[in-house]
Amino acid sequence: MLNSSLLVLGCSMIFAVSAGMPLHAASSEKKENKTVASEDALPSLALDGLPDVWIQGTPVKEWEKDKVYIFEFWATWCGPCLAAMPHMEQLHQAFKNNPHMQVIGVNVMDRKSPESLKEFLKNRPSPLTYAMAVDVDGKKTRDKWLSPMGVNGIPHAFAVKNGKLIWRGHPGKLSEEMMRAMLKPDFSAASLPGDNPGANARAWKLYRQVSERTGELARKGGKGEAQAFLRQIQDSGQFQQDQIIQLKMVPFRVLAELEKFQEAQAVLDDLCKEYPDNYRVQIDVAGTLLNGKSVPAGKMDAALVERCLNRCIEISRRNNKEASLPWKLMAELRERQGNMEEALQDMEKALSLTSISKAWTKLQQLSGNKESFQNLVNQAVAEIKPEPPRKMQEMGVVQEDKQYTPLFSKLKWFNHPGLTGLPVGKTVFISFWRGHNNILGETAPGRALDAVLKKHGLLDHPGVKAVVLGLNPSAEKQMRDYLSGPEGWTPYPVGIPSDRSVIEFCDLLKLDSFPAAVVVRDGTLLWAGEIKKMPEWVAETARLDSFDKNRFAEEDAKRKARQQAMYAVIKKSFELRREKKFDEYQKLIEENAGQFSDNGWFASTVAEVRAEKAWKEKNYRKMVDIFDHVLERFPREDSLASYILKILNGSEEMRKYSYKAARRALQIMRDSNTKDDGGYNAACYEVMMNMAMEKKDYDQARKDAANALRELPLVHQYAVMKKKSGGGKK
Incomplete structure (x- = not known):
C-alpha cells in the first residue's frame, strides 16, 4: 500500500537531507554477505516465489538436488543494477557448462511489460545471455521472497541450494571462488569465503604482486616470459576470469610503453583467440587500439581491430541482441583508413541500432507516420551548431x-x-x-x-x-x-x-x-x-x-542557524519514526513546513506527508499536483526531480495523472545535467518520447525524438564525419 511506502520514502528523504546526499537506487545489502551457522537455520524459499514469466533462458520450475541458483534482482531504472549486469554475465559464462549452477536475472519493482523488457535487454551495450524472468506486478517474487526477507532495495542477489537461502547480498560481491564453494558436496555456511576487509586486502595485495611481477617479466623477457608466468597463475585457480583477463592485458601495456607495438598487439591477438566468445574482451581490445593512446594510429593493427569488431557483431547477432557499439567503432576504423563512404554506412547502421531508433519504429507503427529514421537523423545533423571555441582564462593580478x-x-x-x-x-x-x-x-x-x-x-x-x-x-x-x-x-x-x-x-x-x-x-x-x-x-x-564581508558573515550565520534548526527537526523525526509514532511524525513535519519551505528536500518530505492524506482519500490527481508543485518550485534540483519521478511512477493510480509532472521532472534532470554527457540528456528525452507515445501524444513524441537525436553523442560524431566527407557519401 502507498500509505506505508510513502512514509518510508519520507523518512528516506529526510535522511538524504541530513546526509547531504542524493537518494539513489537503494541497496538493501547494507554490507551484508549473509550466511548462517547451521543447516537448520537456513531460511527456505518456497517455489511459489518463482516468477511465472520468463523472457530468455531455461525457466526454473523446481529445486534440483544440489544445484545452486543465483538470483539477481534488478530494474530498468536502477543504475547500480545495470552496472552489475556485465559482472553477472561473466559469472554466467564461467559456469554456463556446469549443470549444477544457474544464473538468473529477475526484473522486480518495475513497470515495463515483458515485451518491452525483451527490447530493453536487446539494446544493452553488451549481450546478456543468462536466464531472465519478470516478477509481474510483484505478486510472486517480491511478495513471497523479497518482502519476507526484508529486501526493500536493489540490486540484490540470492544464492539458493536445495530450496535454502545460503547467501544474500550485492551481486557485485559474488565471485567464481564463492560460487565454486557453493557447489561443493560438503558445503556449509562456514566454508563460504568471507567478505571482510582483511581478506579483501590480502586478495588485492596478491593481485597487485602478480600484476607487478607480470610487468617485470614483460620488460625483461617480452611477451613469452610474461605469458608463461600467467599460464601458471591461471592454472592455480587463485583469480576469477575477469581478473585473469586484466592480468593478461599487463604485458600489452608494458610493451606499448616500450614502443614495441607489434609485440604488444600480438598479446591482444592471443587474448582474443583465447576468448573468442567473450564480447567484452573483443570490444575492449578494439576500443583500446582505436583510442590511439597506447598504440599510435600509424602503428595500429587494423586487421586485428576489424576481426574483433566482426566477432562482436557475430556474438550479438547470435544472441539476437545486435548492438550499436561495434558498428560505431567499425565506422571509426573505416574513417581512419580513409574509406569515408563505408564509415558513414557503418555509422548509420550504428544509429539504426540505438534505442531511439527502436522507439521511432514503434512511433511509426502507432501513429502511421512514414518518415524515415534517417531523415530525422539528417534533420538533427543540420541543426547541430558547434560550440564557439573557449579562450584561455586570464587570471589577472x-x-x-x-x-x-x-x-x-x-x-x-x-x-x-x-x-x-x-x-x-x-x-x-x-x-x-x-x-x-x-x-x-x-x-x-x-x-x-x-x-x-x-x-x-x-x-x-x-x-x-x-x-x-x-x-x-x-x-x-x-x-x-x-x-x-x-x-x-x-x-x-x-x-x-x-x-x-x-x-x-x-x-x-x-x-x-x-x-x-x-x-x-x-x-x-x-x-x-x-x-x-x-x-x-x-x-x-x-x-x-x-x-561586504560583515554583511555576508551575518547572513551566513543566519543560514547556519536555520540549518541547525532543520537538523534538529530531522533528528526528532527519526526518533518518532523509530518509535512508530507516525501521527506525531506527520504533525512535526507539518509544523515546520513553512519554516524550511525553501529547502527542496524538506519541501518534498512535506509533500509526501500531504500526499499520504490524498492517498487515503484516493485523490490521485491531488497527489500528483502536490509533487508537481515541488518540481515547479525547485527547477534546478535534479536529484530531487529524479526522486520524485520514481514516486510518480510508483503506482498505476498516480501514473494516470502524472504525465505533465513526470515530463517536468525529466526536463529538470536534463537541464541540470553536470555530467558532460549528451547521452544522459538524450536518455531523458527518450523517456519523454515513450511517455508521450503511451499518452498517444504522437506530435510531442516526434519532437522528443528530434531532441534526443540532437543531444546524442553518436549523432554529433556522425555530423563530423559527414562534414569531413564533404556533406555526404561520395
Missing part, C-alpha cells in the same frame, strides 16, 4: 595569503606559469578533480563546473575565475599530453599535487562528494560542496559588484 599560497606552491601547474595566490577582487571557484580516467562520471578538469556556471549565467563572467586542483599525483608527460588534447582541454589553470596536500585540504573542508568545488571571494570562504548542489545564493553573491 593574484594576491598571496597564508591559506592558498602554501597549497599552490606544492602543485605542478599546467595551462599557466604557476599561481601563487587567488585573483584579486574576483569570486574564485576552486574545482577538485580526481584524474582523467573517467571515474564516477568525471571527465575533463572543470567540465562539471562549466555546466554549473553556465546554468547560473556565470560562465565567462568578468567577475568570476576558476582554478582546478587535481587530487592525485600523475606523470607529468601523461598529464600534459592529456590536457593538450581535445578530451582534456580546459581554459582553467590545472594544478597537480606532489603530495597529499590537496586531499588534506578537502578533508579540512569535509568534502566527500565529487565533483566538488570551493567558492572564495576576497579571502572569504563562501561555500564548499558537491558542484551540482551549489545554491543560488552563491551565484547571486558572485554577481555582485562589491562584497
Whole structure:
C-alpha cells in the first residue's frame, strides 16, 4: 500500500537531507554477505516465489538436488543494477557448462511489460545471455521472497541450494571462488569465503604482486616470459576470469610503453583467440587500439581491430541482441583508413541500432507516420551548431595569503606559469578533480563546473575565475599530453599535487562528494560542496559588484542557524519514526513546513506527508499536483526531480495523472545535467518520447525524438564525419 511506502520514502528523504546526499537506487545489502551457522537455520524459499514469466533462458520450475541458483534482482531504472549486469554475465559464462549452477536475472519493482523488457535487454551495450524472468506486478517474487526477507532495495542477489537461502547480498560481491564453494558436496555456511576487509586486502595485495611481477617479466623477457608466468597463475585457480583477463592485458601495456607495438598487439591477438566468445574482451581490445593512446594510429593493427569488431557483431547477432557499439567503432576504423563512404554506412547502421531508433519504429507503427529514421537523423545533423571555441582564462593580478599560497606552491601547474595566490577582487571557484580516467562520471578538469556556471549565467563572467586542483599525483608527460588534447582541454589553470596536500585540504573542508568545488571571494570562504548542489545564493553573491564581508558573515550565520534548526527537526523525526509514532511524525513535519519551505528536500518530505492524506482519500490527481508543485518550485534540483519521478511512477493510480509532472521532472534532470554527457540528456528525452507515445501524444513524441537525436553523442560524431566527407557519401 502507498500509505506505508510513502512514509518510508519520507523518512528516506529526510535522511538524504541530513546526509547531504542524493537518494539513489537503494541497496538493501547494507554490507551484508549473509550466511548462517547451521543447516537448520537456513531460511527456505518456497517455489511459489518463482516468477511465472520468463523472457530468455531455461525457466526454473523446481529445486534440483544440489544445484545452486543465483538470483539477481534488478530494474530498468536502477543504475547500480545495470552496472552489475556485465559482472553477472561473466559469472554466467564461467559456469554456463556446469549443470549444477544457474544464473538468473529477475526484473522486480518495475513497470515495463515483458515485451518491452525483451527490447530493453536487446539494446544493452553488451549481450546478456543468462536466464531472465519478470516478477509481474510483484505478486510472486517480491511478495513471497523479497518482502519476507526484508529486501526493500536493489540490486540484490540470492544464492539458493536445495530450496535454502545460503547467501544474500550485492551481486557485485559474488565471485567464481564463492560460487565454486557453493557447489561443493560438503558445503556449509562456514566454508563460504568471507567478505571482510582483511581478506579483501590480502586478495588485492596478491593481485597487485602478480600484476607487478607480470610487468617485470614483460620488460625483461617480452611477451613469452610474461605469458608463461600467467599460464601458471591461471592454472592455480587463485583469480576469477575477469581478473585473469586484466592480468593478461599487463604485458600489452608494458610493451606499448616500450614502443614495441607489434609485440604488444600480438598479446591482444592471443587474448582474443583465447576468448573468442567473450564480447567484452573483443570490444575492449578494439576500443583500446582505436583510442590511439597506447598504440599510435600509424602503428595500429587494423586487421586485428576489424576481426574483433566482426566477432562482436557475430556474438550479438547470435544472441539476437545486435548492438550499436561495434558498428560505431567499425565506422571509426573505416574513417581512419580513409574509406569515408563505408564509415558513414557503418555509422548509420550504428544509429539504426540505438534505442531511439527502436522507439521511432514503434512511433511509426502507432501513429502511421512514414518518415524515415534517417531523415530525422539528417534533420538533427543540420541543426547541430558547434560550440564557439573557449579562450584561455586570464587570471589577472593574484594576491598571496597564508591559506592558498602554501597549497599552490606544492602543485605542478599546467595551462599557466604557476599561481601563487587567488585573483584579486574576483569570486574564485576552486574545482577538485580526481584524474582523467573517467571515474564516477568525471571527465575533463572543470567540465562539471562549466555546466554549473553556465546554468547560473556565470560562465565567462568578468567577475568570476576558476582554478582546478587535481587530487592525485600523475606523470607529468601523461598529464600534459592529456590536457593538450581535445578530451582534456580546459581554459582553467590545472594544478597537480606532489603530495597529499590537496586531499588534506578537502578533508579540512569535509568534502566527500565529487565533483566538488570551493567558492572564495576576497579571502572569504563562501561555500564548499558537491558542484551540482551549489545554491543560488552563491551565484547571486558572485554577481555582485562589491562584497561586504560583515554583511555576508551575518547572513551566513543566519543560514547556519536555520540549518541547525532543520537538523534538529530531522533528528526528532527519526526518533518518532523509530518509535512508530507516525501521527506525531506527520504533525512535526507539518509544523515546520513553512519554516524550511525553501529547502527542496524538506519541501518534498512535506509533500509526501500531504500526499499520504490524498492517498487515503484516493485523490490521485491531488497527489500528483502536490509533487508537481515541488518540481515547479525547485527547477534546478535534479536529484530531487529524479526522486520524485520514481514516486510518480510508483503506482498505476498516480501514473494516470502524472504525465505533465513526470515530463517536468525529466526536463529538470536534463537541464541540470553536470555530467558532460549528451547521452544522459538524450536518455531523458527518450523517456519523454515513450511517455508521450503511451499518452498517444504522437506530435510531442516526434519532437522528443528530434531532441534526443540532437543531444546524442553518436549523432554529433556522425555530423563530423559527414562534414569531413564533404556533406555526404561520395
